[in-house]
Amino acid sequence: MIKKAVNWPAVNGNDRFCCEIVPLLAQPAASLLRNLPSEYSTILEELRLRSGSPILLRSGQKEISVSPDGQVTLDTSKGFSVTPEIVRTSLEIMTRSSIYAWEEELRNGFLTLPGGHRVGLAGRVVVEAGKVKTMRYVSSLNVRISREVKDVAQKVVPYLITNRTLQSTLIISPPQAGKTTLLRDIVRLLSNGIPELGLPGQNVGVVDERSELAGCWEGIPQNDLGPRTDVLDCCPKSQGMIMLLRAMAPQVIVTDELGKPEDISALEEAVNGGVSVITTVHGQDEEDAMRKPFLKQLLQTGVFRRIVVLSRSLGVGTVERIIDTAQGKNLLPVSRMKLGSNIEISASRRGN
């Protein structure tokens, strides 16, 4: 049994794992994890419960487990073995015994918990007419602990505003490079207003198809998105943008991970309606994005005035370029820059 042998960085912060995740786990897993030393519980990124396998806890690239007597162990094979009953009951507690109310989430393979934490699910999938109908006999839970990182967008936002107007922006980023974190903080800053830039608080409409931005629980955002933000949770992007446009009179519409051709026409309608749009797309850089036919078409129409390119070259949250599409030049005075200090902590957690 090794205690305090794992050289993880000590990070201050509330112990959201013990307060928000552990009460949603079945016994005896809850009892074992309740006594996890705070030096671990405060920096955890992921908890994995797989039927017949040991409990696994991950932070960055490092993995630990908890032995049946509650001790932290680096030898994960000695960890407490999760039973199917624990997985089943934990899922029951997480959904407050209302699996039927989470059918759409089960179809998509994840749930969002109070606090914005996400739970990935795996098990036996029931297919009907070639489409996933639901999931039965859930055998694996992957709890991703949400930690809001505020003020990471402060260095980026000034480049997105000209003449007190937010420019429509596309964030291009590979996975795990901090695009959702950046987008969430941009929403919060815009909603609060940025007096230093002369920008009053904006009415922001968020279409959160995968519940990642707001982390809604029963319709209420669990992450701080500011006081002037309206969220359409679990709503398809193309429909959501039009709904917001017609119903909520937003000044800015924000959505994550553009990926379907039908999103484009909704986005164009929003921009033509005088609304600024901020969205993200997976990709290494703008050339990579241009290789996707629907994005190429969109970029050529000039809908986006700014393109922010993220990477992990200096760790999570590295801004490679901020391009003014009208002038075709990089606005960054330096070759690349890191987002706020909190992202740096996150990067070190991931072992970069």
Add this chain to the structure above:
Amino acid sequence: MLRMAALLSIVLCSSAFGMIVAKRYSLRPKQLRDFHQAVAALETEISYGATPLPQALRIAVAGVDQPVSGFFLQVAEKVFKGKPAGLAWERTCEELAMAFCFTSGDWKIINSIGVGLGTTDRIEEKKKLKLSCSRLLAQEEDATEKSLKIGRVWRYMGFLAGSALALVIW
């Protein structure tokens, strides 16, 4: 005089006993009817509204009398606090057993409602609750019949038996 008082108290006690038993027979159909009504409302909330269980349980007993409303509200509270619904239902059955006039056959049906409650999709939940409703309805009809027949017998029998005993002692 003392003898008269003793005999009178025998008649009164015996009548009261008969009335109590008769009352339990008359309460059973009412409680089964309330339970049936609440389960039917729960089924509607789940199958059409996909309302989360704690909220659905609370809505289901709007306008339903005690002790059925108390039963559902206790289950809702336990589920809301993180207890699996099956366990919460079972515990509440144990805790509130004395508040009901149910027979072991009634409890068997009521206990079965809690098994796997909220762990399947809407279609399955609807099927299970509908089946429970029809079983509760059958119990209710049986209870109404017994209430009319046996309840009346107890009501009279208490008084008559007490009077007969008093005459024998006299």
